Amino acid sequence: MDKRKVIGAYRRGLISVQECAQILGLDNIELLSYMRETRAPRPKPNKKQSVRT
Numbered sequence: 001m002d003k004r005k006v007i008g009a010y011r012r013g014l015i016s017v018q019e020c021a022q023i024l025g026l027d028n029i030e031l032l033s034y035m036r037e038t039r040a041p042r043p044k045p046n047k048k049q050s051v052r053t
Helices: 003-012 019-022 028-038
Strands: none
Touching: 003 019, 019 028
């Protein structure tokens, strides 16, 4: 199973951290450090420019 899908299921609350670690074959500490490393950066909101004529 794809690791991204497993982590995504954990982040959505579909599986527990223990289940996620078990599926990936990691212990809880390894899993948490792995998830910190793979966290995708959030896109910054675009600044709206004023339109003045």
